Amino acid sequence: MQPIQKNRSSSSAASTGSTKIKVRGYHLDLYGHVNNARYLEFLEEARWAIFDARGDLEAWAVHGLGFYVVNININYRAPACLGQVLEIRTEIDRVKNHSATLKQTVMHSENGEVIADADVTFVVVDINNRRSMPLRGDILDEIKNVFG
Amino acid sequence: MQPIQKNRSSSSAASTGSTKIKVRGYHLDLYGHVNNARYLEFLEEARWAIFDARGDLEAWAVHGLGFYVVNININYRAPACLGQVLEIRTEIDRVKNHSATLKQTVMHSENGEVIADADVTFVVVDINNRRSMPLRGDILDEIKNVFG
Amino acid sequence: MQPIQKNRSSSSAASTGSTKIKVRGYHLDLYGHVNNARYLEFLEEARWAIFDARGDLEAWAVHGLGFYVVNININYRAPACLGQVLEIRTEIDRVKNHSATLKQTVMHSENGEVIADADVTFVVVDINNRRSMPLRGDILDEIKNVFG
Amino acid sequence: MQPIQKNRSSSSAASTGSTKIKVRGYHLDLYGHVNNARYLEFLEEARWAIFDARGDLEAWAVHGLGFYVVNININYRAPACLGQVLEIRTEIDRVKNHSATLKQTVMHSENGEVIADADVTFVVVDINNRRSMPLRGDILDEIKNVFG
Numbered sequence: 001m002q003p004i005q006k007n008r009s010s011s012s013a014a015s016t017g018s019t020k021i022k023v024r025g026y027h028l029d030l031y032g033h034v035n036n037a038r039y040l041e042f043l044e045e046a047r048w049a050i051f052d053a054r055g056d057l058e059a060w061a062v063h064g065l066g067f068y069v070v071n072i073n074i075n076y077r078a079p080a081c082l083g084q085v086l087e088i089r090t091e092i093d094r095v096k097n098h099s100a101t102l103k104q105t106v107m108h109s110e111n112g113e114v115i116a117d118a119d120v121t122f123v124v125v126d127i128n129n130r131r132s133m134p135l136r137g138d139i140l141d142e143i144k145n146v147f148g
Numbered sequence: 149m150q151p152i153q154k155n156r157s158s159s160s161a162a163s164t165g166s167t168k169i170k171v172r173g174y175h176l177d178l179y180g181h182v183n184n185a186r187y188l189e190f191l192e193e194a195r196w197a198i199f200d201a202r203g204d205l206e207a208w209a210v211h212g213l214g215f216y217v218v219n220i221n222i223n224y225r226a227p228a229c230l231g232q233v234l235e236i237r238t239e240i241d242r243v244k245n246h247s248a249t250l251k252q253t254v255m256h257s258e259n260g261e262v263i264a265d266a267d268v269t270f271v272v273v274d275i276n277n278r279r280s281m282p283l284r285g286d287i288l289d290e291i292k293n294v295f296g
Numbered sequence: 297m298q299p300i301q302k303n304r305s306s307s308s309a310a311s312t313g314s315t316k317i318k319v320r321g322y323h324l325d326l327y328g329h330v331n332n333a334r335y336l337e338f339l340e341e342a343r344w345a346i347f348d349a350r351g352d353l354e355a356w357a358v359h360g361l362g363f364y365v366v367n368i369n370i371n372y373r374a375p376a377c378l379g380q381v382l383e384i385r386t387e388i389d390r391v392k393n394h395s396a397t398l399k400q401t402v403m404h405s406e407n408g409e410v411i412a413d414a415d416v417t418f419v420v421v422d423i424n425n426r427r428s429m430p431l432r433g434d435i436l437d438e439i440k441n442v443f444g
Numbered sequence: 445m446q447p448i449q450k451n452r453s454s455s456s457a458a459s460t461g462s463t464k465i466k467v468r469g470y471h472l473d474l475y476g477h478v479n480n481a482r483y484l485e486f487l488e489e490a491r492w493a494i495f496d497a498r499g500d501l502e503a504w505a506v507h508g509l510g511f512y513v514v515n516i517n518i519n520y521r522a523p524a525c526l527g528q529v530l531e532i533r534t535e536i537d538r539v540k541n542h543s544a545t546l547k548q549t550v551m552h553s554e555n556g557e558v559i560a561d562a563d564v565t566f567v568v569v570d571i572n573n574r575r576s577m578p579l580r581g582d583i584l585d586e587i588k589n590v591f592g
Contacts, residue, residue, distance in 0.1 A: 024492045026183050026485055030173040030230055036340065036365055037174060040333035041470055048468045057527075069332055073369040082178055083501075172344045174337055184513055185484035189322055192480065196320045205379075217480055221517040231353075322479050326469040326526055333470060378474055 017147070019046040019088045020109055023080050033079035039116055040072065043104050046088035047120075055146040065139070066127045070099065074118035085109040092147040098132045099123050100143055165295070167194040167236045168257055171228050181227035187264055188220065191252045194236035195268075203294040213287070214275045218247065222266035233257040240295040246280045247271050248291055313443070315342040315384045316405055319376050329375035335412055336368065339400050342384035343416075351442040361435070362423045366395065370414035381405040388443040394428045395419050396439055461591070463490040463532045464553055467524050477523035483560055484516065487548045490532035491564070499590040509583070510571045514543065518562035529553040536591040542576045543567050544587055 021042050029035040034042075051057055060066065080086055087109040093101045099121050106116040123132040124139055133139055169190055177183040182190075199205055208214065228234055235257040241249045247269050254264040271280040272287055281287055317338055325331040330338075347353055356362065376382055383405040389397045395417050402412040419428040420435055429435055465486055473479040478486075495501055504510065524530055531553040537545045543565050550560040567576040568583055577583055 022492075022496070024489060025178040026185060026488050028176075028178045030176045030180060031362070032178060035174050036368065037333045037336035040336060044332065044470050045468060048466075052466070066327070069372055071369070071371050072332065073367070075367050076365055170344075170348070172341060174340050179510070184488065184516065185481045188481035188484060192322050193320060196318075200318070214475070217520055219517070219519050220480065221515070223515050224513055321474040322481060324472075324474045326472045326476060328474060331470050 017050055017090045019049045019090075021045065021086050021088065023082055023084045023086060025082060027080075028082060031079070032081060034081075034115075036076065039074065039076070039106065039118075042086065042088055042106060043072075043074075043118055043120060046090050046104060047102070050090055051146060055142065060142075064127050065133065066125050067122050068125050068132075069120060069122050071121040072118055074116055076116050078113060078115050080106070080108075080115045086115060090147060092144065093119060095135055095140065095143065097134055100135055100147075102147055165198055165238050167197045167238075169193065169234050169236065171230055171232045171234060173230060176230060179227070180229060182229075182263075184224065187222065187224070187254065187266075190234065190236055190254060191220075191222075191266055191268060194238050194252060195250070198238055199294060203290065208290075212275050213281065214273050215270050216273050216280075217268060217270050219269040220266055222264055224264050226261060226263050228254070228256075228263045234263060238295060240292065241267060243283055243288065243291065245282055248283055248295075250295055313346055313386045315345045315386075317341065317382050317384065319378055319380045319382060321378060324378060327375070328377060330377075330411075332372065335370065335372070335402065335414075338382065338384055338402060339368075339370075339414055339416060342386050342400060343398070346386055347442060351438065356438075360423050361429065362421050363418050364421050364428075365416060365418050367417040368414055370412055372412050374409060374411050376402070376404075376411045382411060386443060388440065389415060391431055391436065391439070393430055396431055396443075398443055461494055461534045463493045463534075465489065465530050465532065467526055467528045467530060469526060471524075472526060475523070476525060478525075478559075480520065483518065483520070483550065483562075486530065486532055486550060487516075487518075487562055487564060490534050490548060491546070494534055495590060499586065504586075508571050509577065510569050511566050512569050512576075513564060513566050515565040516562055518560055520560050522557060522559050524550070524552075524559045530559060534591060536588065537563060539579055539584065539587070541578055544579055544591075546591055 023034055027034045027038050085108070087107050089105045089107070091103055093103040095101075101119050101121045104118045104120055105114060106118075107114055124135065124143075125132055135143065171182055175182045175186050233256070235255050237253045237255070239251055241251040243249075249267050249269045252266045252268055253262060254266075255262055272283065272291075273280055283291065319330055323330045323334050381404070383403050385401045385403070387399055389399040391397075397415050397417045400414045400416055401410060402414075403410055420431065420439075421428055431439065467478055471478045471482050529552070531551050533549045533551070535547055537547040539545075545563050545565045548562045548564055549558060550562075551558055568579065568587075569576055579587065
């Protein structure tokens with residue numbers, strides 16, 4: 001199996017695993033705070049952005065592999081309000097035989113206050129037979145390249 | 149070509165083209181009103197519900213046909229607030245050679261006040277070659293069955 | 297403090313803590329499955345529906361009390377696809393001094409297969425000073441009335 | 445009435461009324477295309493971004509003024525797919541006595557293909573009495589500053 005990698009540009013090598021999102025009116029709910037469900041879109045946006053910078057989703061697709069999230073455990077620690085800029089940091093927390101867990105933290109970009117943090121656990125799936133792949137060899141290397 | 153129809157039960161024959169949705173906290177935005185984008189989900193929900201009651205999406209799929217919305221023209225006339233029950237009525241407004249337009253009206257279910265109304269124009273597309281089909285014969289009959 | 301209760305009709309007394317939602321095209325993501333974030337809206341919809349049937353949000357508001365979700369721990373066990381009817385069951389799992397946890401389960405309504413299950417932990421907050429209230433007395437009674 | 449203006453930095457003066465959004469998996473629907481409702485969030489994001497760059501929402505709020513969208517007329521011209529970068533351009537189209545209309549165009553950022561275009565009509569509302577303000581004087585100047 002070929003490496004699941006793209007030629008990384010120097011700019012993507014500089015990527016820090018951090019994504020910024022500004023809170024807009026359509027993100028809010030009746031309390032004037034970002035809605036619970038919307039945070040999961042912010043976390044997903046951050047994972048895609050990292051993948052853009054460091055990974056190669058097409059190569060994974062060519063290998064017939066996909067990522068399925070199997071668990072999200074999210075703490076809502078403080079409300080986020082209109083106009084605040086949120087920074088989402090993503091790093092790998094632990095890797096087991098068949099799953100890996102990312103730690104994602106949503107902070108106020110100015111003062112670093114933690115708004116929410118989440119453990120997001122995913123498996124790598126063979127899309128044809130829907131079985132989860134063992135996380136070793138090239139697959140593990142690439143996970144570490146992208147999220148590590 | 150076979151008719152694009154399912155065996156209609158008496159209950160679906162009784163369907164009135166009306167769908168009800170209760171406004172929840174996660175529908176609102178910073179003004180405490182249902183957000184502009186969310187109304188388009190409400191309208192889509194109402195179209196799916198009518199299709200469930202009167203149409204047969206699988207038969208359309210078997211014929212390789214899909215619906216693509218090409219224009220939505222929506223008036224926001226009054227705000228909708230937490231706990232209100234909205235009723236969405238859908239009826240066919242006009243049919244042209246290659247497109248048809250539905251009139252969808254969102255009302256307070258209790259007092260009939262119009263919250264929003266929209267013209268939604270769609271084409272029927274051959275999914276394989278992405279060309280829009282002329283709206284006549286069985287296709288036109290079925291559109292009238294479902295939305296008329 | 298007066299009881300946080302409404303006069304319950306026999307129909308709301310019969311409420312079973314179960315909500316049904318049909319999967320629509322706008323719920324899906326690139327895999328053709330219901331998107332991770334959308335499940336949190338389904339869970340919230342189910343909580344609001346139970347509150348409608350058994351609780352009295354206005355009474356809580358009159359007492360200056362609100363519910364804040366502080367943690368969601370959700371397992372995604374099987375994909376949900378277009379046209380499937382999902383049933384969401386909600387029951388109280390445990391109550392601690394200052395927080396309570398609901399167990400919410402999303403199932404195929406026809407065969408009972410579990411699609412997702414979540415622990416949703418909330419606090420009751422005094423909206424004026426944003427402090428969480430101890431869960432005892434009338435507050436505890438009402439939580440048990442609604443979710444128990 | 446004081447001017448509804450902020451001190452504009454040279455960088456915001458350089459703002460071009462263009463916003464970029466990359467299409468993610470959670471934006472798509474069952475056809476693998478960006479969902480109809482999601483485009484309205486993209487358009488709203490673009491309007492907020494322009495306001496950030498050129499306007500002063502706080503000043504409007506201090507004057508007790510808000511923007512209400514009263515009509516959106518959107519053409520869906522071509523599908524947008526995973527990974528494409530969309531560019532949204534916003535310009536003022538026409539101003540009438542009590543309403544103004546923006547033209548917003550969603551394009552592929554690489555080849556300029558038009559994906560969708562929309563006329564978005566808004567009124568400026570006195571938030572206290574919910575009456576729409578005549579668009580002249582400082583209000584008109586500021587609308588032209590922001591969107592012109």
